[in-house]
Each structure stands twice: as C-alpha cells, then as structure tokens.
Amino acid sequence: MLVGIPQSTRPGDPLVAGTPDTVAKLIALGYEVVVETGAGEASSYPDSQYESAGARLVSAQEAWAADIVLATDAPDVSYLDRMSRGATLIARMNPAGSPELIEELSRRELTALALDAIPRISRAQSMDVRSSMANISGYRAVIEAASHFGRLFTGQVTAAGKVPPATVYVIGAGVAGLAAVGTANSMGAIVKATDVRADVAEQVQSMGAEFVEIPVRQESADGYAREMTADQANAAGVVYAREAAAADIVITTALIPGKPAPQLLDSAAVAAMKPGSVIVDLAAANGGNVAGTRPGEVVHTENGVTIIGYEDLALRLPGQASQLFGQNLVNFLKLTTPGKDGQLVLDTEDDIVRGILVTLGGAVAWPPPPIKVSAAPAAPPAPPAPPAAPEPSRPSPLRYLWAGLAAAVALWILFTAPPSMTSHFIVFMLACVVGFYVITSVTHALHTPLMSVTNAISGIIVVGAILQLSSGHLAVTILAAIALTLASINIFGGFLVTARMLSMFKRS
Numbered sequence: 001m002l003v004g005i006p007q008s009t010r011p012g013d014p015l016v017a018g019t020p021d022t023v024a025k026l027i028a029l030g031y032e033v034v035v036e037t038g039a040g041e042a043s044s045y046p047d048s049q050y051e052s053a054g055a056r057l058v059s060a061q062e063a064w065a066a067d068i069v070l071a072t073d074a075p076d077v078s079y080l081d082r083m084s085r086g087a088t089l090i091a092r093m094n095p096a097g098s099p100e101l102i103e104e105l106s107r108r109e110l111t112a113l114a115l116d117a118i119p120r121i122s123r124a125q126s127m128d129v130r131s132s133m134a135n136i137s138g139y140r141a142v143i144e145a146a147s148h149f150g151r152l153f154t155g156q157v158t159a160a161g162k163v164p165p166a167t168v169y170v171i172g173a174g175v176a177g178l179a180a181v182g183t184a185n186s187m188g189a190i191v192k193a194t195d196v197r198a199d200v201a202e203q204v205q206s207m208g209a210e211f212v213e214i215p216v217r218q219e220s221a222d223g224y225a226r227e228m229t230a231d232q233a234n235a236a237g238v239v240y241a242r243e244a245a246a247a248d249i250v251i252t253t254a255l256i257p258g259k260p261a262p263q264l265l266d267s268a269a270v271a272a273m274k275p276g277s278v279i280v281d282l283a284a285a286n287g288g289n290v291a292g293t294r295p296g297e298v299v300h301t302e303n304g305v306t307i308i309g310y311e312d313l314a315l316r317l318p319g320q321a322s323q324l325f326g327q328n329l330v331n332f333l334k335l336t337t338p339g340k341d342g343q344l345v346l347d348t349e350d351d352i353v354r355g356i357l358v359t360l361g362g363a364v365a366w367p368p369p370p371i372k373v374s375a376a377p378a379a380p381p382a383p384p385a386p387p388a389a390p391e392p393s394r395p396s397p398l399r400y401l402w403a404g405l406a407a408a409v410a411l412w413i414l415f416t417a418p419p420s421m422t423s424h425f426i427v428f429m430l431a432c433v434v435g436f437y438v439i440t441s442v443t444h445a446l447h448t449p450l451m452s453v454t455n456a457i458s459g460i461i462v463v464g465a466i467l468q469l470s471s472g473h474l475a476v477t478i479l480a481a482i483a484l485t486l487a488s489i490n491i492f493g494g495f496l497v498t499a500r501m502l503s504m505f506k507r508s
Contacts, residue, residue, distance in 0.1 A: 001342050003031045004058075004066025007039040009075040014042030014318035015325060017070040017091070020049040022326030027054045029333060030342030036063040043318040068344060070329055074112075077104055085109045086361060088344060090329065092116040092129060095358045095366045096257060102358055102366055109362035111346070115328065119355040119371045126331040127352065131175045132324040133314040138179025138253070140313040141280040142168070142187065145249045148278050148298070148306045154188020165190050169243045170209075171264055171289070172253035173200040176282055180251045181209045192243060196228070196236070214239045227256050241269035248274070252289035253282045261286040275304030284309035461487035 003026055005018040016039045018026070023033050033055040037047060047057050063069070064082035071091035083089065086109060093114040095102060105112045115129040125131070145168075146153060155165035168184040170177045173195035181204060184191045191209035195201075201211040215235045216228060228236065244250045244265055250273075252264050261283035270279070270292055281293045292299055292307055299307040314321040335352060336344055348354050348365075357365040414425060461483055468480035 001031055001067040001344055003033045003068045003070060004036075004063035005033065005039060005055075005070050006036045006060055006063040006079075008072050009079055010073055012315075013072065014315060014322075015072045016040045016043050016045065016322045017072050017329060018326045019043070019045050019323050020053040020055075021323065022330050023050060023055045024053040025330045026333065029330075029337045029340050031068075031333075031337075032056075032342065034058045034063055034066060036060050039063075040322070043322040045319070045322070072325060074098070074101055080104055080108055080110070083108065083110060087111070088113065090115060090332070093358060102364060105359045106362050106364050111360050112358040113332075113353075113356045114358050114366075115332070115356065117356045117358075117368075119351060121351065121371065124352045124355075127328050127335070129325060129328045132328055133312075133321060134174065134176035134253075135179045136317050136321050136324070137282055137313040138176035138181075138251075139183045140316050141176070141180050141251050141282055141308075142183040142249075144308050144310065144313065144316075145251065145278045145280050146187070148308065149249060150276065151248075152188075153184065166248040167192070167246065168249045168251065169212075169247035170194070170251045170253070171240060173197075173204050173211075174253060176253045177251070178203060178207065180253070181207050184249070185209060189249075192247070194239065194243065212239065212243055227259060227262065233262065237264070237266070237269070240264050241266075241272060244269055244277075244279075245272045245274070248277055250277070250279045251282065252279070254289050255283050255286060261289050263291060264289040265291060267291040270301060270305055270307070271303055273303070273305045277304075278306045278308065280308045282313065285311040459487070459491055462491065 005016065005023070008015055018033070018035065019040065023035065026033050035047075035050045035055045035057055036059065037057045040046070040050065051057060061082055064079055065084055066087070067084070068088045068090065069083060071089065074089070074091050074093040080089075088111040089105070090113045093101060093112065093116065095114045095117060102112075115127075118124050118128045118130065120128065149166065151166065152163055153166045153168075156163040166189045168180075168189045168191045170180050170184070170191065170193040173181070173193045177193060177195070178200075181191050181193050185208040191207075192212050193204045193209050194212045194214055195204070196214065196216050198217055204211040216232045250265070254262050254264055256262060265279070270290065273279075279290055279293075281288045281290045283289045284293050284295045287293075288295070288309060290307055292301060293309040294307075295309050296311050297309050299309065301307065310316070332352075333344070335350070336346060338345060346353050346357070346360070348357065348360070351371050354365075355368050355371060357368065359365060417425070465480040465484035465487065468476055469484070471477060471480070
C-alpha cells in the first residue's frame with residue numbers, strides 16, 4: 001500500500017507526520033512512501049533526507065491521493081476531496097468535538113483513525129500522540145516561563161549577595177505537568193505540584209518536587225481527568241490561589257476531553273500574585289485555566305503578572321515534535337501491519353484500533369465502547385489470621401532448682417572469699433557488662449574476626465595457669481591444668497579461624 005505524507009494544512013504549523021527516520025521504518029514494514037515536496041522543511045528535515053531514506057517526493061495532490069494518508073491534523077473538506085474513496089486517514093481529529101468532520105468522512109466513504117483518541121492503556125503508550133506532545137509542551141512551558149521571568153531559576157551565592165531560587169507551582173501532574181516538574185527541578189527551582197489524583201504524589205516526589213495536597217480526590221476510569229463539582233472546584237481553588245500567591249511561576253495543565261478547560265485561577269487569585277510572576281496556561285487553546293488568558297497571546301496584568309497563552313507549545317520544538325509524532329504513527333502501523341507486508345489490517349476487536357476508529361469505509365464507528373483503563377486501587381486483601389500461638393510450656397521445676405543452686409554458690413564464694421579479692425569481683429562484673437555491650441554493638445559480619453582476636457587474649461589465662469601448676473596444692477594444680485588446656489584451645493582455634501578467614505581474600 002502507498003503511504004502519503006503531505007505538508008500540514010494548518011497555517012503556521014511546522015510539524016510533519018513523518019521524518020526521514022520514521023519513513024525508513026515505514027518502508028521496512030513493506031509500505032511505499034511518498035512525501036510532499038517541502039513537507040519537512042519547517043521542521044528542519046530537507047527533501048534530500050527523505051529521498052535518502054527511500055521516499056519519493058511528490059506534489060500535494062499525489063500525497064493526498066495515497067492509500068493511507070498520515071497527517072498531523074484533520075484537513076479541510078477541500079483536502080478530503082483529493083483522497084481516493086476507501087482510503088485511510090490517520091491524524092488528530094478531536095472526533096468528540098467534530099461531528100461535521102465525521103459526517104464528511106462518512107460521505108466520502110473514508111476510513112478515519114483519530115490518533116488523539118488513543119486509549120490510555122499500557123499497550124498503547126508508545127502510540128499516544130497526546131502524551132508525546134504534552135511531554136514537549138511541559139518542557140517548553142518552563143523554557144517560556146524562564147524567558148519572561150527575568151531572574152534566575154537556581155539559587156546562587158555570589159560576591160554581590162545571595163540569590164534565592166525561583167518557586168515553580170505546577171497544577172496538574174499529568175504528562176505535561178510531570179515534564180514541567182522535571183525541567184524546572186533540573187534548572188534549580190523549588191518545585192511544587194498539585195493534582196486531584198492522590199496516586200501521582202509519589203511520581204511528583206520522585207522527581208524532586210513537593211506534592212501539595214488538595215481536599216479533592218478523583219479516580220479516573222478512562223485515564224483522563226473528570227470535571228469537578230462546584231463545591232470541589234471551590235475547595236481546590238483555595239489551595240490553588242494560596243500556592244500561586246507564594247510562587248514565582250505557575251504552570252497550569254488541566255484539560256477535560258471534549259469540554260472547555262476548567263478555570264483554576266480566577267481574577268482575584270491572579271491579582272494576589274507577586275509582581276513579576278509568570279503564568280503559563282497550557283490549556284489556552286481550550287479556553288484557558290486562568291482568568292485573563294488570551295489564546296496565542298502574552299498578557300501583562302495591572303499588577304505585573306505575565307500570562308502566556310500560546311496555543312500549542314509543541315510547535316515551538318518542531319523537529320522533536322515531528323519525530324515523536326512520526327514514531328507514534330510507526331508504532332501504530334506496526335500493530336496494524338502484522339505481516340510486515342505493507343498491508344493495513346484493522347482488527348476492530350483490538351481495543352486500540354476500535355478506540356480510535358472514527359469511520360470504517362464510510363460507516364460511522366464513533367464513539368467507541370468505553371474502555372476501563374484505570375480504577376481506584378483495590379483494597380489490599382486482609383492478611384491471613386496469624387496461627388494461634390501455642391501455649392507457652394511451663395519451665396521444668398529443675399530449672400529453678402539449678403538457677404537457685406548457682407546463685408547460692410555465687411553468694412557463698414562472694415561472702416567467704418578473702419577481703420583482698422573484693423576488687424577482683426568488681427573488675428569481673430564490670431568486664432562482663434563492658435564485654436556484653438561491645439560485642440552486641442559490633443555488626444554480625446565482624447563477629448568471626450572479633451572472636452578470633454579475643455580468643456587470643458586467653459594467653460593471659462595460660463600464663464596464670466602455668467604459674468599455678470607449681471603451687472603444691474592438688475586441687476589448684478588440677479584446676480590450673482584444666483584452665484591451661486581450655487585456654488590453649490581458644491588460642492590456637494582463634495589463630496586457625498583467622499588464618500582461614502584471611503585466605504578467603506587471597507588470590508589463588
């Protein structure tokens with residue numbers, strides 16, 4: 001099948017639906033690719049690179065007449081008239097808000113696939129054009145804010161004094177919001193972020209930002225945010241206004257598919273912000289999250305706040321945006337070209353294909369059946385009941401007998417010993433206490449070498465035992481011999497263990 005990549009029909013749009021890199025990948029899937037002359041020039045992809053990748057350069061008429069047309073956005077009706085009946089159009093279409101477009105596609109018996117309707121399931125992440133463009137927009141939002149802020153993002157200590165870091169507050173921790181968080185954090189700013197979904201708190205914190213709680217909780221069933229009730233919006237607005245007043249830069253990212261963007265900061269919240277603050281409203285094209293946003297313009301309020309309302313920040317990084325857009329298309333065509341033979345196969349049983357299918361050979365297929373892609377985390381299963389603890393066995397009476405006997409012997413020795421030995425008993429007890437705390441404070445990995453060394457100290461006992469062997473008292477001589485034997489075992493055993501331990505670290 002022939003794949004056509006025309007130039008964008010939207011005025012001022014530099015993006016192209018395929019780059020030389022993605023064209024080569026489409027050819028590897030078995031497709032023949034034609035590219036409209038000059039289609040990639042605005043994204044810094046000259047025609048020569050497309051030819052080197054294996055594509056043919058053609059006119060706009062030929063590109064739109066291909067079997068499969070890859071476009072960044074749905075074109076005007078005049079361009080649809082150039083398409084062959086039964087051809088396939090793959091582009092962003094906003095089908096939920098474009099009933100007239102769906103009617104025109106159906107009337108021309110075209111098959112249309114809306115890339116901006118990719119369901120948010122794990123298997124479709126590599127095809128999600130919205131996420132790709134949002135990622136770029138979040139990054140670019142911080143760059144735009146920095147260019148209008150007029151001060152440093154990172155804190156510094158200079159000869160002229162200390163410079164505090166900027167504070168960035170991001171409302172909405174979706175793809176765009178997290179991209180903004182990461183970019184602002186990498187530039188040295190103090191970053192805070194808020195989202196109605198509590199499960200993104202860990203993602204925000206993992207990127208070095210502080211997650212600001214709001215008294216609203218939502219769990220999305222389709223991967224996108226839902227509209228708040230009036231009470232929820234008022235409760236969240238209090239937090240938004242408070243944090244915005246303390247921030248230097250605010251980036252808003254809230255969008256609800258098929259509906260106008262919700263207002264997060266009203267005129268009073270903007271008026272309470274510091275002079276010199278900057279707001280980047282990523283929802284400007286859908287009406288804006290901020291009171292005073294003008295789509296496509298930069299507004300300066302009376303209290304010195306700058307509101308940036310550029311409609312599509314991804315257009316300001318056209319080379320990168322085109323590459324990611326084209327790769328999303330390649331990933332989708334890999335799914336729908338199972339034989340890698342250049343034949344498009346649309347399996348309507350596949351959740352991804354069915355989720356973005358607008359028309360099929362003229363038959364209207366929109367809206368698709370709902371796909372539940374996420375839900376509130378299920379409550380963890382109750383831990384199994386611990387087994388009943390066995391009744392403790394009663395200690396044998398002999399245990400108490402032996403303990404009492406040992407205590408009696410110790411007391412007898414203590415009270416019958418000569419007064420001159422009192423100091424020795426005190427030293428013995430102190431040595432026991434000190435030894436206990438020293439040994440228990442040493443990590444387990446060092447117990448073996450520690451005991452090897454301490455056993456060698458038994459040499460003192462050997463010296464004492466040798467001196468007592470010639471005492472002339474039979475009992476003393478027997479005890480000295482026993483002490484000499486046991487201490488010698490300790491000494492030579494300690495050296496043997498140490499030698500074996502050291503041999504582990506020697507090269508063979």
